[in-house]
Amino acid sequence: MKRILVIEDTEDNRQIVGDLLSSAGYELIEAVDGLEGVATAEREQPDLILMDIQLPGIDGYEATRRIRKIPALARVPIIAVTSYALSGDEAKTREAGCDGYVATPYSPRQLLAKIREYLP
Amino acid sequence: LIVPLVGADRIMGATILERRTVGEFPEATVRLMQAFASQSVLAIQNARLFREIADKSEQLAQASEHKSQFLANMSHELRTPLNAILGYTELMVDGIYGDLPARAAGVLERVQNNGKHLLALINDVLDLAKIEAGQLSLTLEDYAMPDVVRSVVSATESLANAKGLKFIAEIVPGLPTGHGDARRLSQVLLNLVGNAVKFTDSGEVAIGALAEDGNFVLTVRDTGPGIAPEDQDKIFGEFQQVDNSNTRKKGGTGLGLAISKRMVEMQGGTISVESEVGQGSTFRVVLPIRVEGVPELTAELMGAAQ
Numbered sequence: 001m002k003r004i005l006v007i008e009d010t011e012d013n014r015q016i017v018g019d020l021l022s023s024a025g026y027e028l029i030e031a032v033d034g035l036e037g038v039a040t041a042e043r044e045q046p047d048l049i050l051m052d053i054q055l056p057g058i059d060g061y062e063a064t065r066r067i068r069k070i071p072a073l074a075r076v077p078i079i080a081v082t083s084y085a086l087s088g089d090e091a092k093t094r095e096a097g098c099d100g101y102v103a104t105p106y107s108p109r110q111l112l113a114k115i116r117e118y119l120p
Numbered sequence: 121l122i123v124p125l126v127g128a129d130r131i132m133g134a135t136i137l138e139r140r141t142v143g144e145f146p147e148a149t150v151r152l153m154q155a156f157a158s159q160s161v162l163a164i165q166n167a168r169l170f171r172e173i174a175d176k177s178e179q180l181a182q183a184s185e186h187k188s189q190f191l192a193n194m195s196h197e198l199r200t201p202l203n204a205i206l207g208y209t210e211l212m213v214d215g216i217y218g219d220l221p222a223r224a225a226g227v228l229e230r231v232q233n234n235g236k237h238l239l240a241l242i243n244d245v246l247d248l249a250k251i252e253a254g255q256l257s258l259t260l261e262d263y264a265m266p267d268v269v270r271s272v273v274s275a276t277e278s279l280a281n282a283k284g285l286k287f288i289a290e291i292v293p294g295l296p297t298g299h300g301d302a303r304r305l306s307q308v309l310l311n312l313v314g315n316a317v318k319f320t321d322s323g324e325v326a327i328g329a330l331a332e333d334g335n336f337v338l339t340v341r342d343t344g345p346g347i348a349p350e351d352q353d354k355i356f357g358e359f360q361q362v363d364n365s366n367t368r369k370k371g372g373t374g375l376g377l378a379i380s381k382r383m384v385e386m387q388g389g390t391i392s393v394e395s396e397v398g399q400g401s402t403f404r405v406v407l408p409i410r411v412e413g414v415p416e417l418t419a420e421l422m423g424a425a426q
Contacts, residue, residue, distance in 0.1 A: 010200060010204075012201075012203075012204035012207075012208075013200075013203060013204065013207070016203075016204065016207035016208060016211065019211055019216055019217075020211060020216070023211075023216045054196060104199050104200070104203040105199055105202050105203035105206045105207070105239055106203070106207075107206070107207075107210055108207055108210050108211055108214070109210065109214070
């Protein structure tokens, strides 16, 4: 079973993503802020990471940069999930090292399709 | 000799000239001193004015910065709960929480439609707010007009087909390469074509592109109900569909044309409509082929000053 790390501070969003992923047959790992996210990623070595950008402590950009510095995680797919849906935001997530970008509010179906692009 | 420095409404100071010998100053000296005094007044007033302008523009820059931050925060704060509402709803509709009774499924669909409508409103209101605050910056780049038109056609064609409308694209061959914000231009065209499809129940929707006198002329023509002369200006205002009772039936936020108008004008273009009731409508966008410098600072200062 593929394992997905969700780094997200909003409880509702964690639950929605969790319900979606478990119904689609993925195993879910959760972290509620950037620092915990980096530590969990290093410890659990997930197959894919969903990264919220606005997080308490270090934000999603910084967390992504730190994860990319961990050799084993240099190529793990990271999808940014963010409500910073303003122009230029997508480019910023890519600069930080994210592979994909989903703006909120997203449709769970679309999010799942995006995840399947990286985890066929 | 004491010469007062007389400003517009008060005495700002004085110049004092002393000499060792007794007697009056020669008239030439007095005149010279008077000239010197009036020039000093001007110099002092200018210096004050400059400082005031510098303070003011710093205040404006700060206000603009605040607005920008406020809009970014508001965007986040509004979307986060809406994300939960739309997310849970879709999961329920998809049966992830089990099968739903038919009536509940119907109600959920209404919740979903209203949520999506609210999202569209939030996006449009934020777009408008950004434009008003001078925060919507244009990304100027070279683009091929036929590509822009074709992308709009492919996004709207299926809607037109579903309503049984004929869909025509007339792109004059050999159009010059454009320079401007292609993404905003697509947004404007999408809005116009979307409206045409939405309000036309039979007949056709035609989108045309040609070049004339350094401008692109884009037209979106439909065989819809048409717009009465007295309503033709109103439709470019906020929340002004001709018949507001239509809004529910036809959907849309009522902000599309207001946003389109501003986006076209930001690029130095114009948008207009020709229509007759019962004869359909033709929307026309005239846009410089090459959009050059944009008075961005002016827009920002004006936005912040409002």
